[in-house]
Amino acid sequence: MASVNRSITIKKFQNFIKEVYGLSNSRYFGLGDMIVNMERFVMRGLKGIRKGDDQKTKLNLLIAFSWFTSIMNRLHIDVENEIWKRFPYLCSYCGTYPCICKKIKVKKRQKVVIDNKKRPKTIEQFQKMFSDVYPAADRTLDHAGVHLAEEVGEFSEVILTFRGAHRDEDFKNVELEAADLFSCIAGVFNSLKMNMAKELAKMYSKNCHTCKKSPCICNFTIITKFKS
Ligand SMILES: [Zn+2]
Ligand SMILES: [Zn+2]
Numbered sequence: 001m002a003s004v005n006r007s008i009t010i011k012k013f014q015n016f017i018k019e020v021y022g023l024s025n026s027r028y029f030g031l032g033d034m035i036v037n038m039e040r041f042v043m044r045g046l047k048g049i050r051k052g053d054d055q056k057t058k059l060n061l062l063i064a065f066s067w068f069t070s071i072m073n074r075l076h077i078d079v080e081n082e083i084w085k086r087f088p089y090l091c092s093y094c095g096t097y098p099c100i101c102k103k104i105k106v107k108k109r110q111k112v113v114i115d116n117k118k119r120p121k122t123i124e125q126f127q128k129m130f131s132d133v134y135p136a137a138d139r140t141l142d143h144a145g146v147h148l149a150e151e152v153g154e155f156s157e158v159i160l161t162f163r164g165a166h167r168d169e170d171f172k173n174v175e176l177e178a179a180d181l182f183s184c185i186a187g188v189f190n191s192l193k194m195n196m197a198k199e200l201a202k203m204y205s206k207n208c209h210t211c212k213k214s215p216c217i218c219n220f221t222i223i224t225k226f227k228s
Pocket of ligand 2: 208209210211212213216217218
């Protein structure tokens with residue numbers, strides 16, 4: 001049996017997703033299809049924000065995060081490393097903690113010194129890091145949602161560019177945007193005052209959250225018509 005516990009690392013979550021959904025992803029979905037699925041669940045999550053329905057937002061963003069993880073697996077990206085390189089307990093732009101981008105105009109991205117002793121280990125700790133660097137009190141939930149939408153667009157854009165010419169320098173942008181996208185998912189959960197790892201552990205207490213099997217045996221119609 002495959003399951004997620006609250007202290008799971010991002011790497012272990014990637015392995016969990018691979019074990020449960022690797023087979024059906026390989027059979028049914030190309031990279032572009034997986035991106036469409038991630039996008040549609042992010043959008044459903046945003047609808048939850050507009051309607052003031054936190055449970056709807058939570059559930060849809062957890063599913064979007066699972067699709068995001070499947071995409072990372074497909075591209076063999078160690079997303080935890082990318083997040084840490086981009087956000088080493090510092091804002092990736094002003095290079096400060098907590099971020100001061102709103103208070104002072106930082107003209108260009110600052111060089112950051114990485115202190116590996118501060119590196120979070122679990123999803124829960126990474127979420128806490130984003131809460132420390134980008135305090136939820138400094139923005140509204142709507143703002144966090146708009147930022148997430150923006151990053152989904154940027155992520156799709158770099159994937160499109162990479163798929164156009166298959167250039168390795170374009171792939172680096174995919175890795176960077178993946179880290180940004182994760183930061184925004186964690187940001188919405190911080191604004192919701194919800195613990196992402198705890199919610200993932202509830203949803204994935206046993207294998208696939210829908211069929212409860214590993215590997216997942218949900219058929220193509222169930223997956224593509226799934227609504228939460
Ligand atoms: Zn900043
Ligand atoms: Zn299933």
